[in-house]
Amino acid sequence: MSATQPQPMARPDREVVHITAEETHPVRLAVLRADTPTKEVAFPEDHAPGAVHLGVRVDGTLVATSTWIPRDAPDGTSPAVQLRGMATAGHLQGTGIGALLIAAGRDHARSIGAAVVWANARDRALAFYEREGFTVVGDGFVDATTQLPHHVVVSRL
Ligand SMILES: CC(C)(COP(=O)(O)OP(=O)(O)OC[C@H]1O[C@@H](n2cnc3c(N)ncnc32)[C@H](O)[C@@H]1OP(=O)(O)O)[C@@H](O)C(=O)NCCC(=O)NCCS
Numbered sequence: 001m002s003a004t005q006p007q008p009m010a011r012p013d014r015e016v017v018h019i020t021a022e023e024t025h026p027v028r029l030a031v032l033r034a035d036t037p038t039k040e041v042a043f044p045e046d047h048a049p050g051a052v053h054l055g056v057r058v059d060g061t062l063v064a065t066s067t068w069i070p071r072d073a074p075d076g077t078s079p080a081v082q083l084r085g086m087a088t089a090g091h092l093q094g095t096g097i098g099a100l101l102i103a104a105g106r107d108h109a110r111s112i113g114a115a116v117v118w119a120n121a122r123d124r125a126l127a128f129y130e131r132e133g134f135t136v137v138g139d140g141f142v143d144a145t146t147q148l149p150h151h152v153v154v155s156r157l
Contacts, residue, residue, distance in 0.1 A: 014097065016104045017062075019055040021046035024065040024085055027055075031087035036146045043084055045069045050112065054104050056088075056097050064088040066101045068108055073118045074138070074152050081109040083119040102132045110157050117157065123149040 021042070028041040045051055048069055056064040066086045073080040083105060088097045109117045120143060121129050126136060134153035143150045 013059050014100065015057045016100055017055050017057055019053045019062065019065070021051075021053055021067070023055065023062060024053055024067065027062060027065045027087050027089060028085055031089060032085065032146075036148070038145055040145070043067065045071070045082075045084065052108055054101055054108070056100055058092065058097075063092050064097045064101055066105055068105045068117075070112065070114070073116050073154060075154075077116050077118075077154075079112070079114050080116045080118060081105070081112070081114045083117055086119070086125070098128060099132060106155070106157060114157060116154055118152060118154045120150045121153040122146070123151060126151060126153070129153040 025041045029039065033039050033041060046053075046067065048071075050070040052068045054066050054068065055062050064087060067084045069082045069084060071080060071082040072078040073082075086098065086101065106117060119129070119134070121134070121136075123140065130136065130153075132155070134155045136151045136153055138152050140149050140151050142148065
């Protein structure tokens with residue numbers, strides 16, 4: 001998010017928290033595996049060196065997850081951080097929780113010296129990423145795990 005855009009409004013009942021890879025599983029299953037051929041919720045990179053899992057708790061309940069993995073961008077930009085597993089519980093989508101996670105993940109990526117944050121984004125979510133300041137790059141592709149159309153999105157830090 002650029003300095004000219006308003007930051008997501010902080011609300012006392014919404015807390016960005018560090019969580020474990022395993023704590024991401026229920027939200028990943030409900031949100032990211034609802035309509036996919038696989039129900040696998042673990043990612044191979046979940047325990048990669050430097051991988052960080054950020055979530056949002058609303059009144060103590062975990063309602064959103066994201067995973068931030070040190071990994072060069074597809075164009076070779078390094079150091080970089082890949083965002084995976086971005087998900088907000090259905091009943092709270094569109095209420096600013098995803099924006100909170102993007103802001104927190106960007107702060108984390110900056111803190112480890114990353115030049116960019118990037119993701120393989122579902123086409124369905126591209127408008128969200130563009131709204132959050134990401135740029136869509138390259139041709140679309142079908143992700144092997146989900147069988148859904150995707151594009152790479154990149155945000156310079
Ligand atoms: C995509 C997703 C993570 C966004 O999280 P969220 O908590 O709903 O996002 P926010 O409420 O912070 O939305 C931020 C902004 O993007 C907009 N937005 C959110 N989802 C959008 C979408 N699918 N299309 C267009 N705009 C969208 C919101 O309206 C909001 O805009 P505003 O600030 O002008 O009101 C969430 O909708 C989700 O889990 N979707 C299903 C799973 C998914 O596709 N994950 C991404 C995998 S790559």
